[in-house]
Amino acid sequence: MGAIRRLLNSLTTSDDGFNEEVRFHIDQRTERNIRNGMSPADARRDAIRRFGNAAVASERTRDANLFRWLDDLRRDTGYGLRMLTRTPGFAALSILCLMLGIGANAAVFSWIEGILLRPFPLVADENRLFAVTGIDRGTPGHTDVSWPDWLDLQRGSTLADAFIAEKITGTTLSVGDRAERVPGSMVSANYFDAIGVRPLLGRGFAPGEDTGRNAHPVTVISYQAWQDRFHGDPAIVGRTQMLNGLPHTIVGVAPQGFFGTFVGYAFQFWVPASMQPQFSGGVYKLDDRSASAYRFAAAQLELAVLAEALSQVVESRRVTRPAVAGQRVPDAFASHQLPKVHDSNRKPAMVAPWLPAIPVRL
Amino acid sequence: MLLRRRKPDALQGTLDLLVLTILSRGPHHGYGIAADIESISDDLLRVEEGSLYPALRRMEHLGWIRAQWQTTVNNRSARVYSLTRAGAAQLAEQREKWASLTRGVTRVLRIA
Numbered sequence: 001m002g003a004i005r006r007l008l009n010s011l012t013t014s015d016d017g018f019n020e021e022v023r024f025h026i027d028q029r030t031e032r033n034i035r036n037g038m039s040p041a042d043a044r045r046d047a048i049r050r051f052g053n054a055a056v057a058s059e060r061t062r063d064a065n066l067f068r069w070l071d072d073l074r075r076d077t078g079y080g081l082r083m084l085t086r087t088p089g090f091a092a093l094s095i096l097c098l099m100l101g102i103g104a105n106a107a108v109f110s111w112i113e114g115i116l117l118r119p120f121p122l123v124a125d126e127n128r129l130f131a132v133t134g135i136d137r138g139t140p141g142h143t144d145v146s147w148p149d150w151l152d153l154q155r156g157s158t159l160a161d162a163f164i165a166e167k168i169t170g171t172t173l174s175v176g177d178r179a180e181r182v183p184g185s186m187v188s189a190n191y192f193d194a195i196g197v198r199p200l201l202g203r204g205f206a207p208g209e210d211t212g213r214n215a216h217p218v219t220v221i222s223y224q225a226w227q228d229r230f231h232g233d234p235a236i237v238g239r240t241q242m243l244n245g246l247p248h249t250i251v252g253v254a255p256q257g258f259f260g261t262f263v264g265y266a267f268q269f270w271v272p273a274s275m276q277p278q279f280s281g282g283v284y285k286l287d288d289r290s291a292s293a294y295r296f297a298a299a300q301l302e303l304a305v306l307a308e309a310l311s312q313v314v315e316s317r318r319v320t321r322p323a324v325a326g327q328r329v330p331d332a333f334a335s336h337q338l339p340k341v342h343d344s345n346r347k348p349a350m351v352a353p354w355l356p357a358i359p360v361r362l
Numbered sequence: 363m364l365l366r367r368r369k370p371d372a373l374q375g376t377l378d379l380l381v382l383t384i385l386s387r388g389p390h391h392g393y394g395i396a397a398d399i400e401s402i403s404d405d406l407l408r409v410e411e412g413s414l415y416p417a418l419r420r421m422e423h424l425g426w427i428r429a430q431w432q433t434t435v436n437n438r439s440a441r442v443y444s445l446t447r448a449g450a451a452q453l454a455e456q457r458e459k460w461a462s463l464t465r466g467v468t469r470v471l472r473i474a
Contacts, residue, residue, distance in 0.1 A: 057415055
């Protein structure tokens with residue numbers, strides 16, 4: 001209690017009036033000396049002598065303040081600021097340098113933290129995760145691993161805890177009267193179990209939900225999406241949400257702070273890999289044996305011919321060879337019961353045998 | 363904390379006691395306190411004026427006394443000190459200490 005009161009006292013009382021107080025004291029003493037019969041000059045000299053060294057008294061009076069350091073700090077800060085205003089160019093330059101330096105450091109550190117130190121918050125044993133990518137013989141660079149390859153890896157490996165498949169996707173959601181592009185991820189059914197992330201509400205994906213063409217329109221949404229779009233509705237599980245024009249049943253809400261397993265992305269929803277045709281039908285390789293594939297190829301040819309014809313009619317207009325986008329995969333394809341991608345590169349990926357968990361990007 | 367708590371020596375303690383006693387009779391400015399001490403003690407005690415103000419400031423920070431600028435009868439502004447409730451308690455405590463000190467010293471001196 002005492003310390004607080006003293007602090008308040010030292011803040012509210014200032015020593016500004018000390019000189020005046022001393023002057024008053026000496027004047028009073030001088031007057032009294034004159035009354036006692038001294039000459040004015042002697043009276044004043046005596047008064048000053050009796051008071052002693054005013055500078056020392058002033059110093060000691062200031063020292064009596066138990067929080068003098070506070071006052072000193074204020075003075076030092078004021079002095080520093082005055083010196084800076086005296087050389088505004090130098091001050092501005094120093095402040096700019098410090099700002100940029102601190103800002104750059106903060107940015108680099110948060111980047112390092114996000115990329116190197118803790119890339120996947122909430123994921124169990126994130127340092128044991130590693131990625132498997134495919135390679136095409138004779139072609140530089142990496143490609144995705146096909147679903148059948150992924151199944152083979154899972155069946156064949158005894159050293160890895162689990163293989164998970166993941167592919168980035170996205171959808172457009174309406175936010176009020178605006179549309180917003182949100183990133184999402186297509187994952188294998190074992191995804192949440194394998195990385196040890198337990199949904200906050202509801203469940204992850206059940207075994208088998210990743211097979212069948214568009215067979216399981218279910219989704220797990222992020223905590224952020226749950227809060228922002230559904231206002232944290234506790235009865236969210238079981239409700240439906242349109243994703244790419246198809247109603248999906250929300251089966252779970254991911255825990256707060258889980259953003260997925262792809263560096264640099266904060267996914268808003270997850271769907272099982274079986275929903276791939278719905279989200280990126282364009283990546284399917286067409287099966288030449290299918291009758292509808294012929295129709296597709298014919299349509300492409302027809303468009304190309306038309307474009308060629310148009311470019312000759314209107315010379316100034318550049319018409320490139322069009323592609324048919326969003327073509328549905330032929331029905332015959334569905335008999336595979338697998339979201340089949342890039343059938344051509346069934347090459348084994350490089351697997352480091354001492355790391356037990358493998359996310360495989362589809 | 364950077365509280366510089368000094369151990370009050372006998373002399374300083376005495377000055378505090380004198381000042382508090384003077385102020386217990388009513389508010390007064392620094393010169394008045396010094397003059398009062400001198401006149402009441404028939405000039406036996408002469409306050410070291412250079413150390414009066416540090417003492418006043420210290421007691422002010424301790425919350426024993428309160429200061430206020432006021433205009434005196436001859437129309438000058440003076441810093442007038444008055445006793446606070448904590449100061450009154452302090453005065454009682456110091457009086458008791460002083461009394462026991464003098465009693466003790468007197469007893470020791472009696473044997474000579």
